[in-house]
Amino acid sequence: MTRRILRILNRLVQSVVTLLGVSMLVFVITHAIPADPVAAITGPKADKATRDRMRQELGLNDPLWVQYGRYLWGVLRGDLGTSPVTHERVTEAILIRFPSTLFLSLGGVAIWLIVGVPVGVLTARHRGKPIDWLTLILAMIGISLPTFWLGRLLQYQIAYRDGVLPVAGFFRWDSLVLPSLTLGIVGAGYYARLVHSNMVEVLNQDYIRAARARGLSEPVVLFKHALRNALIPVLTVLALDIAGLLAGVVFTESIFALPGLGALALQAVLTMDVPMIMGTVLFAAVMVVGANIVVDFVYRLVDPRIQ
Amino acid sequence: MAHRFAVPATGLALILGLLAGCQQDATPPPPTTGWVPGTLRFGAHADFKSLDPALANDTDSIPFVRTMCQSLLDYDDGVNLVPLLAESMPDVSADGMTYTFHLRKGVRFSNGRELTSEDFVYSWTRVLDPATVSPGQSYVKDLIAGAKEYSDWRSVEDKQKAHQDLTAEDQQVPRADAVSGLSAPDARRFQVKLTHADQTFPYVIAMTYFAPVPREEIEKYPQEERKDQFTAHPVGTGPFVLKEWRRSLRLRLERDPHYWDAEHAPALQALEVRFGLDDLTKQMMFERGELDLMNRIPSAAYVRLKHDPRWQPCFEKLVFNGAFYLWINCEMEPFAGEKGRLVRRALRYAIDKERIAQVSNDRYVPAKGVVPPQMPGYKSQVLGCPYDPKAAKRLLAEAGYADGVPDSLALWVSNEESSGERIAEVIQQDLKAVGFRKVEVNAVNFDVYQAMTGKHKTAPLCYGGWYQDYPDPSDFLYQLFSSNSITDSDCNNLSFYHSDKADELMDQAGKEHDPAKRMEQYAEAEKRIVEEDAAVVPVVDVQEIWLRQTWVTGFHIHPVWLVKYDKLSITPP
Numbered sequence: 001m002t003r004r005i006l007r008i009l010n011r012l013v014q015s016v017v018t019l020l021g022v023s024m025l026v027f028v029i030t031h032a033i034p035a036d037p038v039a040a041i042t043g044p045k046a047d048k049a050t051r052d053r054m055r056q057e058l059g060l061n062d063p064l065w066v067q068y069g070r071y072l073w074g075v076l077r078g079d080l081g082t083s084p085v086t087h088e089r090v091t092e093a094i095l096i097r098f099p100s101t102l103f104l105s106l107g108g109v110a111i112w113l114i115v116g117v118p119v120g121v122l123t124a125r126h127r128g129k130p131i132d133w134l135t136l137i138l139a140m141i142g143i144s145l146p147t148f149w150l151g152r153l154l155q156y157q158i159a160y161r162d163g164v165l166p167v168a169g170f171f172r173w174d175s176l177v178l179p180s181l182t183l184g185i186v187g188a189g190y191y192a193r194l195v196h197s198n199m200v201e202v203l204n205q206d207y208i209r210a211a212r213a214r215g216l217s218e219p220v221v222l223f224k225h226a227l228r229n230a231l232i233p234v235l236t237v238l239a240l241d242i243a244g245l246l247a248g249v250v251f252t253e254s255i256f257a258l259p260g261l262g263a264l265a266l267q268a269v270l271t272m273d274v275p276m277i278m279g280t281v282l283f284a285a286v287m288v289v290g291a292n293i294v295v296d297f298v299y300r301l302v303d304p305r306i307q
Numbered sequence: 308m309a310h311r312f313a314v315p316a317t318g319l320a321l322i323l324g325l326l327a328g329c330q331q332d333a334t335p336p337p338p339t340t341g342w343v344p345g346t347l348r349f350g351a352h353a354d355f356k357s358l359d360p361a362l363a364n365d366t367d368s369i370p371f372v373r374t375m376c377q378s379l380l381d382y383d384d385g386v387n388l389v390p391l392l393a394e395s396m397p398d399v400s401a402d403g404m405t406y407t408f409h410l411r412k413g414v415r416f417s418n419g420r421e422l423t424s425e426d427f428v429y430s431w432t433r434v435l436d437p438a439t440v441s442p443g444q445s446y447v448k449d450l451i452a453g454a455k456e457y458s459d460w461r462s463v464e465d466k467q468k469a470h471q472d473l474t475a476e477d478q479q480v481p482r483a484d485a486v487s488g489l490s491a492p493d494a495r496r497f498q499v500k501l502t503h504a505d506q507t508f509p510y511v512i513a514m515t516y517f518a519p520v521p522r523e524e525i526e527k528y529p530q531e532e533r534k535d536q537f538t539a540h541p542v543g544t545g546p547f548v549l550k551e552w553r554r555s556l557r558l559r560l561e562r563d564p565h566y567w568d569a570e571h572a573p574a575l576q577a578l579e580v581r582f583g584l585d586d587l588t589k590q591m592m593f594e595r596g597e598l599d600l601m602n603r604i605p606s607a608a609y610v611r612l613k614h615d616p617r618w619q620p621c622f623e624k625l626v627f628n629g630a631f632y633l634w635i636n637c638e639m640e641p642f643a644g645e646k647g648r649l650v651r652r653a654l655r656y657a658i659d660k661e662r663i664a665q666v667s668n669d670r671y672v673p674a675k676g677v678v679p680p681q682m683p684g685y686k687s688q689v690l691g692c693p694y695d696p697k698a699a700k701r702l703l704a705e706a707g708y709a710d711g712v713p714d715s716l717a718l719w720v721s722n723e724e725s726s727g728e729r730i731a732e733v734i735q736q737d738l739k740a741v742g743f744r745k746v747e748v749n750a751v752n753f754d755v756y757q758a759m760t761g762k763h764k765t766a767p768l769c770y771g772g773w774y775q776d777y778p779d780p781s782d783f784l785y786q787l788f789s790s791n792s793i794t795d796s797d798c799n800n801l802s803f804y805h806s807d808k809a810d811e812l813m814d815q816a817g818k819e820h821d822p823a824k825r826m827e828q829y830a831e832a833e834k835r836i837v838e839e840d841a842a843v844v845p846v847v848d849v850q851e852i853w854l855r856q857t858w859v860t861g862f863h864i865h866p867v868w869l870v871k872y873d874k875l876s877i878t879p880p
Contacts, residue, residue: 036758039797042442050444051797053437053462085356087535088554096554152587160591167592169581170556257583259555267353267555270723272754 011296015289022285023075023278027068030274037272041084058084058274071278080282081275083268090279093264100170101260104179104252105245109238111184112191119188120195121222124230127200135192142189151182151255168257179256183249187241194237198230205229232302236295243291247284334615341596342858342877345576350584350598354555357538360518361434361441366774369515370870371580374560374573375417376518376543379408379427379497380509382867386683386778388509392422392519392544396509403504403820410495415567416521417548424491426519432486433525434516437462439534443516446776450508452488452500456481504818506825510777518543546573546873555582574861574876593854599877600862600870601854603725606668612854613669621854625864626672628679628775629849630783631727633658633734634760634801637842639767641706641714649706651841655692656699657741658844663733667726671847676833677787678780679848681866684822685780688830689837689845699741711742719749719769721756730846731770761798769801772849778867780829785813788836788843804842809835 030037038054059067074081080090119139123132155178159167166175202208203226211221250262257263261280268276355368360376363369381391390396392414398407414422434441435454438461448454460483466473488500501508511517524542525533539552544567547560558580566572584592590608593601604612612618633654635642641650660673675691703712718738720731728750735746746768751759760766776782786792790810792800809832816828836842851869855862860878865871 033755036754036797039754039757039761042440049437049448049458050440050442054440057438057440082535086354086554087357087538089535093554155588155591160595163595167595167597168584168588254583254585255588257581257585257588259553259583263555263583270353270752271356 011293015293018289019282019285023072023282024068026278026281027071028064030272030277031064031067033272037084037274041271041273054084071275075282080279083273083276085268085271085273085276088276090275093276094261094279094283097259097261097264098246100258101246101249101253101262103176104183104249104258104260105242107176107180108183108187108245108249108252109242111180112187112238112241115184115188116191117195117227119192121199121227123192123196124199124203125218125222139189139192142185143193145186147182147186147251148255150185151179151252154178154182155255168255170258175256175258179249179252179258182252182255183245191234191238194234195227195230198233199226202226202230228302232299235298235302239291239295239298240288243287244284247280247287334611334618335594336615336617337621337857338594338596339857339880342599342856342879344879345574345877346579347575347577347859347872347875347877348579348581348597348599350581350589350592350601352583352585354582355558355580358541358549358552358558359534359538360515360520360541360543361430361439361443362534362538363515364442366869367580370868370872371558371560371578372515372518372541373545373868374547374578374873375541375545375549376515376520377545378513378515378518380513382513382778382865384863384865386681386866388513403506404501406499406501406508408497408499410497412495413567414544415565416524416542416544417563417565418521418524418542419565420521420523422519422544423494424497425494426521427497428486428489428491429522430519431489431517432457433520435486438465441516443514446511446514446516450501450503450505450511451486452502453483453486454488456483457486460484504820506819506822507777507779507781507817510779514777546571547578550577557581573873575872578872593856596856599856599859602851604852604854609668609852618854621857623851623853623855623862623864624669625851625866626680627849627851627864627869628681628778628866629772630674630677630679630845631671631724631730631770631772631847631849632674632677633844633846634766634769634771635842635844636764636767636769636801636803637805637840638764638803641708641712642767646706648840649702650708650712653699653702653706653741654738654844655837655841656695656702657743658734658737658846659694660846661694663730663847666729666733667847669852670726670850672850674845674848676837677843677845678783678829678833679775681778682780683778685826686830688834692844696737696741703742708742711744713744714767715745715747716743716767717747717749719751719756719760719766719771721753721771722750723753724772727770734770734846757797760801761794762796763798763803766801770846771801774849775867780826780833781813781817784829784832784836785817788832789813802842804836804840806835806840806842809840 038051038058038060042050042054055061059070071081082089083093119135123135126132155167158178159165165177166172169175208221208226211225247261249260250266253260253262254266261283264276265280268280351367355363356365357363358372358375360372363372377391379391379393380388383389392411393408394411395409410422410424416422433439434443435448435458437458444458448458459480463473463477463480466477490498492498521542525537528536541549546563546566548563550561551557551559560578562573562576586603586605589598589601590605592598635651635654637643637647641647664671664673676687676689678685678687718731718735720727722728728748731748731750735748738746756771760769760771773783773787786799788800788802788804788809790805792798793803793805812828812832816825816832819825819828837845851864853864857880858877859875861875
């Protein structure tokens, strides 16, 4: 029991150190860029006095370590600061945009799993046959398609030319179909191959032969016995991918004008909005670190042998 | 067997279907359906930074802020000033230093309260308060009597509150709790005293920064939240009020049912801005009838639509008061000194502006001078300069560069400017053709561009633009070429040009009462800057090109506001 508590504590300390490292790195990078955030905020026509005032207001005249310390103290109190560009509180800005990213991510992940898992199982079952090769080729095409190209293509054909779905924006629920499809097509190919390779490995195990020898039907062997074990490594990748999606899907959100975290982060970078950049990166880091912790626990739940 | 191929066949069909969709079709005609009755929909790439009139300073947001917050003066359909919240043009004292505005009767804020002259004193003082960080401050800080004293004192006061050390200079700053030049003799008279006569003052105060805002709507928030809150909840006297602002998604303004000027109330019920739309997405939405107006038309679509007679009546064009220049750093070799002047003059002949205008798909027209052609009452003396590579080579030879200029020269450009990088590359080719052997284009984002070009002796050449704040030559000449505009960082005078003669001419023009003489002085200064000293090569003037849906009526491009949204209406075809 004590060992388990120590292990959890160790994991938490690692996570905190990771988040500190990320925040420090991003802070240093944003201040190392030869662009003046004050000029970006006040615009090209502001006079020196206005810029000096803004510099003072943002605390940019203080040494870097003082600025970082101040930021960190704010974060510890749950205050990610206020954007000097849009005058939004960073925490609120992230929370307002999170649902859009969440729904888009869920749509994409649903397509990954609904298409990727059955196709992976099917091709593993028919390994080496024409359907396996054809699916492999299609999956490789899917994986190789750049999101920004595929998104534009779907938008151009299905929305602009055919007029079946909205071109962009987030005003109706069907606005999410094309962005989800963009994410889904690229990811489904990848998950099909991932499930395929794990299934092939599992299908060669003795317990599968034993199951077949016991006369179990093929669907039961495939989906109840083989797939369950083949999915364990897939879970790790999936959790990290979901964390990545929730942190913001920059290209997809930008193409389809979805007001999500990716678009927020991109805009923050373009306008040198340091508190917003820090906030979105920190949020992304929390997602990834959180996903790692969740994966650790899920592993143990799925397979009690893993310690 | 068939089911085995179901998945790959579907995938293949999808890909082939998409690829088939890539074939070019004839341009579809303007849509005849899709309008929303009474609502005008516009697309913008970036969300607005602020709706507070004291802060809003981006090109897209100002025309919308203007529909919520009005100023004392406005422009007619051209560039002539007309009274708006003032009932007439101001009374100006004989020395040109005191302006008295008489406010219209019955003007109300959208919160229902009647506008008084005290609201102007409050709002303008707020602009001058350094804590507001209003871009409007810089236009009037040295112009309104007592403005600088107030601003300086407020800075010192803030330092004291923050327990910061005061410099010896700070300790000398006299106490000034108000701006002495602003007064409200009675509820409908607002008086402004200037430090010196300046003919640009009426133009300056027509900017949205100087729109009155009700004190109670700002002071109802805690002190530290006022700026952030009022940015998102503005209140003014305009015909529209903010209904919804979902950040990064949509802004919706609705007509104020209690607008004070019922006679001139807008025909539209609502204005809607959809954010996050890049130019290509906007074009697709526009052609599907999901947007009512479009600017920044992507090049490929522009060519296609321009040649379709069904779309031609929907185009609107105007050479706007904005221009792009090749700035030549007069402090850096090989452009410094007398020899450098010859090299700079060579640059004037080296650039083929016609070709640049051609590759830009009508977005630009060749420029002659620094001041764009739409300035009221202004007649440039600069005759322009023909593309003449031989003349350029001859001048370089005179400067001692008969075998070409061996120096490695960086040409800085912002990659966020439409066509900026491409035009910089055309300039690079032109310069190489006359003997500038090593010219490298440094395309960087705007912040880096601004930081690098605004520092002494950092950027030998840069290509960038300037748009008017108000239609007066001083906004171009004084702001960009006065030696007062040279600063150690974030400098506006990107040529770092210093000429006592040009300074003198611009100073005289700033004080001159006679408008014709004033314009002559500016024209003379411009001639010196462009022709004699060749501190800059005016490359192109900006041409605004917009498309409207057939159901949008009352639209024309305004030379100051771009669009007067309150004058538009939706008339289904």
